[in-house]
């Protein structure tokens with residue numbers, strides 16, 4: 001395999017975003033625009049990934065601490081050709097170079113592969129498409145035989161050339177040895193006084209290097225982001241594609257226009273997802289899982305048959321089969337629900353395991369707890385896991401019944417089969433099989449009278 005360099009241009013400003021955040025750091029489907037581009041580039045296993053940055057300064061590379069790319073600063077920004085020129089010393093001189101834009105997030109790897117293949121044949125491959133309104137784009141100029149002879153920028157085009165509807169997307173691939181030579185010959189004698197990458201087309205023709213066009217599967221693959229309007233539009237397009245793919249796999253969506261997947265959503269058979277749910281990170285839903293409206297799931301695995309009622313929020317949690325969750329439940333990081341567990345309204349779990357068939361159906365906080373199977377946690381129960389400095393664990397063994405409004409002051413253990421009376425403040429171990437209760441005994445004061453209002457005369 002020939003070596004592949006990928007160059008990503010990300011030095012431009014993005015004035016029309018009206019934001020302090022550099023343009024390529026704005027998110028589409030929960031991921032920075034530039035990360036989308038890096039991910040499609042990395043899918044090609046490039047020998048070198050070079051990212052040109054400038055506007056936004058170090059904030060751009062700093063946003064990707066884990067990225068192994070070579071970051072090349074372009075200062076000042078004198079055009080797309082000038083940007084690529086900065087990377088030449090860092091590129092593998094053999095093989096191919098593929099040029100991408102950091103603000104064009106959705107180009108498919110299969111499309112990039114087609115460009116690389118053509119460049120592998122010694123040609124200059126350009127990703128182009130026909131637009132009903134080509135305003136602003138560089139136009140693809142062809143001769144009588146249909147061969148590409150030049151790309152002319154909108155601002156430099158003649159009135160004849162302005163009628164051309166085939167445009168340059170900016171994405172191209174070519175043998176690296178030609179690229180270096182051509183870039184060194186670029187001039188900026190044009191309307192924008194910039195070094196245009198597009199001027200290499202004429203040089204390729206001069207050098208008898210064939211220029212070939214590749215077309216994307218859809219315009220969305222080539223759409224760049226210059227404003228919040230374009231960002232929002234591309235987000236909807238992208239989400240529509242994800243929703244369609246889910247439907248095609250057999251997932252039932254109450255409304256494909258009202259689901260957002262910001263990561264990866266894997267679904268088993270006969271999954272139902274109601275409106276306005278958000279899935280982030282890696283989410284897996286097993287067979288027959290149903291997620292009702294307004295739920296947010298982030299990095300969650302849900303086994304088959306579980307039903308999640310409206311407005312539940314789950315993060316970094318593992319949920320077993322046939323569980324009932326919500327409405328209004330919150331599973332915070334480190335929660336594990338075993339099969340058949342029930343977590344009802346206004347119940348919060350954190351770093352806790354709820355055993356098989358155990359229930360916390362109403363208004364409870366279970367934090368840093370290990371709860372066995374067939375446990376019933378009454379309404380208003382709270383694990384007092386935090387003493388202001390450290391967190392402590394609560395252990396609740398199998399078959400325990402915890403009365404309503406109980407406080408478990410951790411570290412504390414409730415042994416198997418124990419019952420805690422309602423209102424108990426548990427500070428010491430509750431023995432197995434017994435009723436433990438801490439409650440001021442009830443008294444009645446006979447003849448007691450309510451105070452009466454003193455009249456002001």
Ligand code: UD1
Pocket residue numbers: 009010011012013052074076077078079080081082083101102103136137138139151153167168169170195196197198224
């Ligand atoms: C460019 C193309 C044009 C094409 C259009 C598609 C050139 C000369 N023109 O035009 O043919 O139709 O894209 O959108 O190539 N960038 C840098 N450094 C610079 C200038 C730009 O890194 O000095 C980056 C930008 O961040 C952006 C990309 O290059 O990601 C394109 O820049 P932009 O200013 O949008 O190019 P256009 O003038 O629109």
Ligand code: CA
Pocket residue numbers: 224
């Ligand atoms: Ca542009």
